[in-house]
Amino acid sequence: MGIREIRTSRITDTVKRLCLEATTTLNSDMIEAFEKGLSMETSPQGKEIFRQLADNARIAREESISLCQDAGMAVVFIELGQDVHLAGADLIEAVNQGVRQGYAEGYLRPSTLDPISRRNYGDNTPAILHLEMVPGDRVKIHVLPKGFGGENMSRVVLFHPGAGLEGVREFVVNRIREAGANPCPPLIVGVGVGGNFEKCAIIAKRSLLRPVGRPHPDPEVAQLEAELLREINRTGIGPQGLGGRVTALAVHVETFPTHIGSLPVAVNLQCHSHRCKSAVV
Amino acid sequence: MDTPIRIQTPLSEDVVLRLKTGDRVLLNGVIYAARDAAHKRLVQLIHEGKELPFDLLGSVIYYVGPAPPRPGMVEGSAGPTSSYRMDPYTPPLLDRGLKAMIGKGQRGPEVVHSMAKNKAVYFAATGGAGALLSKTMIASAVIAYEDLGPEAIRRITVVDFPVMVVNDCFGNDLYRLGRAQFETVE
Numbered sequence: 001m002g003i004r005e006i007r008t009s010r011i012t013d014t015v016k017r018l019c020l021e022a023t024t025t026l027n028s029d030m031i032e033a034f035e036k037g038l039s040m041e042t043s044p045q046g047k048e049i050f051r052q053l054a055d056n057a058r059i060a061r062e063e064s065i066s067l068c069q070d071a072g073m074a075v076v077f078i079e080l081g082q083d084v085h086l087a088g089a090d091l092i093e094a095v096n097q098g099v100r101q102g103y104a105e106g107y108l109r110p111s112t113l114d115p116i117s118r119r120n121y122g123d124n125t126p127a128i129l130h131l132e133m134v135p136g137d138r139v140k141i142h143v144l145p146k147g148f149g150g151e152n153m154s155r156v157v158l159f160h161p162g163a164g165l166e167g168v169r170e171f172v173v174n175r176i177r178e179a180g181a182n183p184c185p186p187l188i189v190g191v192g193v194g195g196n197f198e199k200c201a202i203i204a205k206r207s208l209l210r211p212v213g214r215p216h217p218d219p220e221v222a223q224l225e226a227e228l229l230r231e232i233n234r235t236g237i238g239p240q241g242l243g244g245r246v247t248a249l250a251v252h253v254e255t256f257p258t259h260i261g262s263l264p265v266a267v268n269l270q271c272h273s274h275r276c277k278s279a280v281v
Numbered sequence: 282m283d284t285p286i287r288i289q290t291p292l293s294e295d296v297v298l299r300l301k302t303g304d305r306v307l308l309n310g311v312i313y314a315a316r317d318a319a320h321k322r323l324v325q326l327i328h329e330g331k332e333l334p335f336d337l338l339g340s341v342i343y344y345v346g347p348a349p350p351r352p353g354m355v356e357g358s359a360g361p362t363s364s365y366r367m368d369p370y371t372p373p374l375l376d377r378g379l380k381a382m383i384g385k386g387q388r389g390p391e392v393v394h395s396m397a398k399n400k401a402v403y404f405a406a407t408g409g410a411g412a413l414l415s416k417t418m419i420a421s422a423v424i425a426y427e428d429l430g431p432e433a434i435r436r437i438t439v440v441d442f443p444v445m446v447v448n449d450c451f452g453n454d455l456y457r458l459g460r461a462q463f464e465t466v467e
Contacts, residue, residue, distance in 0.1 A: 042463075043459070043462075043463055045303075045445065045455075045459065048305075049407055052407045052410050052413060052443075053407070053409070053410060055410075055413050056407075056409070056410040056411070056412050056413040059412040059413055059416065060358070060412040063351075063412070064351070065348075065351070065354075065357065065358055065411075065412040065415065066348045066357060066358035066411060066412065067358065067409065067411065067412060068358055068360055068408075068409045068410075068411045068412075069345065069346060069347050069348045069357065069358040069359050069360050069362075069411040069431075070346075070360075070362070070411075071348065071358075107348055107349045107350065107351050107357050108348055108349075108357075109346060109347070109348040109349065109357070109358070109431050110430065110431065111346075111431070118318065120429075120430045120431070120432075122430065147409075149362070149363050149385075149408060149409075152363065180386060180387050180456060180460075181385055181386040181387060181405070181408070181456055182363045182365065182385070182386040182387075184385065184408040184409045234464065234465035235460070235464060236459070236460040236461065236462065236463035236464030236465065237460055237463075238459060238460070238463055240385065240405065240407060240408060241385075241386065241387075241456050241459070241460070242405070242445065242455055242456070242459045243455070243456075243458065243459020243460055243461075243462050243463045244459070244463050245463055271408070271409055272409055273409040
């Protein structure tokens, strides 16, 4: 098989376009999740929130206004085909350039700063880039501008194996209870089980790329997702934490093999402003 | 749901006393945008005994860092940020006349206590509805700390800005009440 050459300027253009689309236009799975949520919700304040979210999504799409003032840090997953040769500027700079252009053209808030001096960089770079090598000669790019209301409420724990699935369930549900209104429910709950310290966090984040509410292909994992969703929606937290039956719209669990001495679990909370777009170059 | 109560800023104690947890409110008039970095500076000024960049008496602070406006717009997307991060800075502001805060998420016990003591109220706006909320803004100007960019203090004039009373000045809390009402106990 031959090597396919791709100019990194195409990566820049694609990242820019995905930043612009993601921050103003929710995917149809989210709009459907709002409609389903509204039909399931019994609390008057919860219903009112669902109506506001639908209005907000329409205004943002029609007028190209950022769905949320927090356009987050730009999380970029790249699946790089191993038969691709990238030509031009280096890949990391190409991605950052796409973020820089997208956030400027979209009138998106620059939220990144130096963690020590707290001085804002003004262009929302750098992106958080997760690079994976895959077979083939294509480049798949996912852009997930992730707000920090949900990010600040996310947690990682390394249980001992004895904690078992019961420990996993308790940890996830307690996290939702403690987070309350802060992560902007109704939520998409990303859960990583297994791996090690960083792997469980990355698979929790990666689970958010899945179409909202699509069950995991492994029936055991899918069952855990369904149980967690049921339990989370019994907490009463509801839309925006004002009380209601729909605290989460979906729970996505991803797993990875782990060590005989550990049971790592990560909960990555995603707000209802679930901005996520993908493209193949 | 009850029809919303339309009120004008700045807020008098009489108005605050009439507001009850769960009330829907439409705010009109001037509100001040300030978040983490601006709060740190305001409280520093108080400690140094210096004058603040705006009059706190009867004022309303909105925890927001707006997105930049497109040409022709007053503000870009402008929804609330999580309020708990402002908790450590809030009681000194309430002691000096701040009457209301707009944000999202639960406040700490010191803030709730200070609200009851100072007759103040905490409103929730819908987090993540920044595009919708920006439509209620008819004027905005940075009045302090321009160097903070999105965290600068802004004087924003709003028309029918929709909020809900979370904490009234009688110690009630909509997050607690709402959750208790809908929690399913086995």
